[in-house]
Each structure stands twice: as C-alpha cells, then as structure tokens.
C-alpha cells in the first residue's frame with residue numbers, strides 16, 4: 001500500500017519532470033501502480049485507516065508524486081451532486097474549457113508540499129476531458145466544481161507544474177474578473 005513515506009516532496013526532481021504517455025495494454029506494474037494510487041485516496045478518506053497509517057487526506061494523486069513518470073493520476077471525491085467520482089485517468093487531456101475560471105477560496109494544498117502556501121490558484125471552471133481507463137477504454141467527460149479543479153491540479157503534476165506556480169506572487173489574492181469562487 002502507498003504510505004506518506006512513498007510520496008516524494010518538493011525539491012525532488014521528479015515533481016518537475018514531464019511524465020511520459022503510458023502504452024497499452026498496461027503492464028502488470030503499471031496496473032498495480034494505478035490500483036495502489038486509487039487505494040491511497042480511499043484509505044486517506046477513511047478516518048480509522050488514515051489515523052492508523054498517518055495518511056494525509058487526498059482526493060487526487062498523480063504518478064509523479066510516487067516517483068513514477070507515467071501519465072496517470074487517480075481521483076476519488078464526490079461532486080456537487082454527491083455523485084462519487086472515482087477513477088484512474090491514463091494519458092489524460094483537456095480537450096476544451098470555459099473562458100470562465102474558478103478557484104478554491106481557502107487555496108490549494110498538495111501532498112508533496114509540507115507547508116501552507118496562501119493564495120488563489122485560478123483554474124478553468126468547466127473542462128471537457130478525455131482519458132483512457134486502465135482497461136484501455138476511452139472516456140470523455142465534462143467536469144466542473146471540485147472535480148474540474150482536482151483534474152487540473154493532477155494534470156499539472158504530470159507536466160511538472162505545482163499549484164503555487166499559479167499563485168500571483170505580487171498579489172496572491174488578486175481577484176481576476178470572469179472568475180467564480182469555489183467553497
């Protein structure tokens with residue numbers, strides 16, 4: 001199982017390296033990595049397991065964070081309608097997006113960042129995404145709200161981008177026009 005000790009922290013070069021496309025069919029190793037990443041999120045959201053293994057809560061986890069340069073990440077969260085969104089996205093892409101942006105009013109954090117960094121992280125409010133499932137099926141879906149934010153946070157990791165790269169240094173809480181707050 002993935003533990004906090006397996007999650008690399010800022011300063012590790014893999015967090016700043018672009019991950020490579022995954023080839024299909026997935027190797028047994030890649031399939032296990034995908035399953036383990038999703039399981040980490042499920043475990044981290046279970047109070048007993050999270051406490052027992054000292055896991056930081058997560059709704060997303062990218063392969064870079066467990067020192068793997070494969071273009072895949074896991075998401076496990078509820079959307080605004082209480083629907084469970086739980087999947088591993090392989091070779092994910094944003095195919096279109098809204099002009100409008102959004103941001104989490106309390107800012108973002110990251111399992112690979114052991115410090116709080118204040119500021120608004122602006123992201124597209126609505127996105128249409130495409131990705132492959134671990135079974136090799138192509139999925140296309142529209143996301144908004146926290147799922148959209150999380151998808152973009154994870155896709156950034158696959159491109160070596162950290163959330164704080166998107167915080168305005170001069171004015172971390174700058175209010176961009178055409179943006180709607182989340183939370």
Ligand SMILES: Cc1nc(NNC(=O)[C@H](CC2CCCC2)CN(O)CO)c(F)c(N2CCN3CCOC[C@@H]3C2)n1
Nearest residue numbers: 045057058059060061062108109110111112149150153
């Ligand atoms: C917003 C939030 N971020 C949590 N952590 N950070 C993460 O997931 C990082 C990724 C998120 C940061 C902003 C968008 C994506 C991890 N990142 O580094 C991966 O790249 C949470 F844990 C969390 N929730 C709310 C829902 N709750 C349900 C019950 O269980 C606890 C859970 C806690 N919401």
Ligand code: NI
Nearest residue numbers: 109110111112
């Ligand atoms: Ni992160």
